[in-house]
Amino acid sequence: MACSRGAASPDAHTQKRLFASSGNYCQNPACANELFIDAAGKSIHIAEMAHVFAANNNGPRARPELSKAERGSFENLVVLCANCHTMVDKAPKAYPDDMMLRWKREHASKLQQLFGAVAFTDxxxxxxxxxxxxxxxxxxxxxxxxxxxxxxxxxxxxxxxxxxxxxxxxxxxxxxxxxxxxxxxxxxxxxxxxxxxxxxxxxxxxxxxxxxxxxxxxxxxxxxxxxxxxx
Structure with missing residues (x-):
């Protein structure tokens, strides 16, 4: 899940945390794409880290007051397939920041329910x-x-x-x-x-x-x- 955004790129720990939070699926609830797939006998990944608030001041959903570190933080990144990443950045008005953050929260909730991370009595x-x-x-x-x-x-x-x-x-x-x-x-x-x-x-x-x-x-x-x- 490479990101060529300089200082706004997440560090190694954040990348691992993002991958873990995705559960290997695009975090757009309308998309069911797996992020690692087989193609022509090879395993390839289509996972991309999408910035909720743009990595630069002229990008989609930009907030110039954010520092580079804040832009590259776990809280400001969503894991999407390549198609969804292109979509949210090409039409930022249709995909505002609150929607993308909601996707991430709902995805985490679904995984928690799926994973059965509940307290047992025995x-x-x-x-x-x-x-x-x-x-x-x-x-x-x-x-x-x-x-x-x-x-x-x-x-x-x-x-x-x-x-x-x-x-x-x-x-x-x-x-x-x-x-x-x-x-x-x-x-x-x-x-x-x-x-x-x-x-x-x-x-x-x-x-x-x-x-x-x-x-x-x-x-x-x-x-x-x-x-x-x-x-």
């Missing part, structure tokens, strides 16, 4: 929600992960498939599990709370590598996550 109920998500991620890793034989063959398309699965399934799924566990932190024992923090760092490392392109070793998925909240 460990078994919370476990029942996160277990299928953990199983899905594990299955994807086993079938498409960088350890498989085809991963070493650049012509197989395995690396592109793994990248797509990571961005569209594993990272959003992981964020979903994290949200549920944070909401139900009171149900965790002391050891599980440490496992949760290891999981949080693992997600951060995945996002740094797969979203920001930071070439650094990622922490391993904490094995004890597989049995968290088990009685």
């Amino acid at each position: 460990r078994a109920s919370a476990r029942a929600v996160i277990e299928p998500i953990l199983i899905e991620n594990h299955t994807i890793f086993k079938k498409y992960g960088p350890h498989i034989e085809d991963a070493a063959n650049p012509e197989s398309g395995a690396a592109e498939r793994w990248k797509r699965k990571m961005l569209t399934r594993i990272i959003p799924n992981s964020r979903r599990v994290l949200s549920i566990l944070d909401t139900n932190r009171s149900l965790l024992n002391v050891e599980e709370r440490f496992v949760l923090e290891e999981f949080r760092q693992h997600i951060d490392d995945l996002e740094s590598f797969h979203i920001e392109g930071q070439m650094e070793d990622a922490s391993r998925f904490p094995a004890d996550m597989a049995k968290i909240l088990e009685n």
Whole structure:
């Protein structure tokens, strides 16, 4: 999700936060476009960071009194597909700032409901929600992960498939599990709370590598996550 707006461009942390808040879908409620798609055997992204208030003084919905930092802040950015980004900037009067901010709030509310980030009264109920998500991620890793034989063959398309699965399934799924566990932190024992923090760092490392392109070793998925909240 590159942005060539100089000082008004969001930093790496803000970019990760924006991607997480999108859930891999355009934040325009009238649009159902996924932000990472397969095309001609490759995984490409169509995600763009749209400024609510323009990055410059002559842009759409401009507010000259805002600083560059404010223009590049999380609060002033909405994640859209390329078509919707062009639309809101070409017709700013039809898409005022309050509408775009409402899109972002409503998108966050939908994701929270979808992710089931509600407080449970017992460990078994919370476990029942996160277990299928953990199983899905594990299955994807086993079938498409960088350890498989085809991963070493650049012509197989395995690396592109793994990248797509990571961005569209594993990272959003992981964020979903994290949200549920944070909401139900009171149900965790002391050891599980440490496992949760290891999981949080693992997600951060995945996002740094797969979203920001930071070439650094990622922490391993904490094995004890597989049995968290088990009685």
